[in-house]
Amino acid sequence: MLDPCAHCEEMMQPYVDGVLTEAERVEAEAHLAGCSYCARRYRFEEELRHFVKISAEAEARSAPHPARVSPRLRAFFKGVSDEGRRPSRRDGE
Ligand SMILES: [Zn+2]
Numbered sequence: 001m002l003d004p005c006a007h008c009e010e011m012m013q014p015y016v017d018g019v020l021t022e023a024e025r026v027e028a029e030a031h032l033a034g035c036s037y038c039a040r041r042y043r044f045e046e047e048l049r050h051f052v053k054i055s056a057e058a059e060a061r062s063a064p065h066p067a068r069v070s071p072r073l074r075a076f077f078k079g080v081s082d083e084g085r086r087p088s089r090r091d092g093e
Contacts, residue, residue: 005035007031008032009041011027012038012042016045055073
């Protein structure tokens with residue numbers, strides 16, 4: 001049987017983009033409502049898009065300073081992906 005979380009992951013991008021069909025959207029929302037792992041992934045996707053959008057807008061307004069943006073972006077990725085990871089094992093840090 002298909003792993004529902006894998007299926008949910010496939011639908012994640014189009015879901016965030018708002019391009020799923022009504023039936024797919026209902027299915028995705030039903031899964032997200034009952035699966036904290038995917039709900040967290042979904043929140044990450046949304047925050048990521050929001051962050052990328054505001055970063056792009058900030059860069060568009062001022063002169064581009066990728067060196068200033070990327071450490072923050074890296075820290076953001078690291079923080080959220082660490083939080084979103086299943087607690088199987090710790091990476092030596
Ligand atoms: Zn799931």
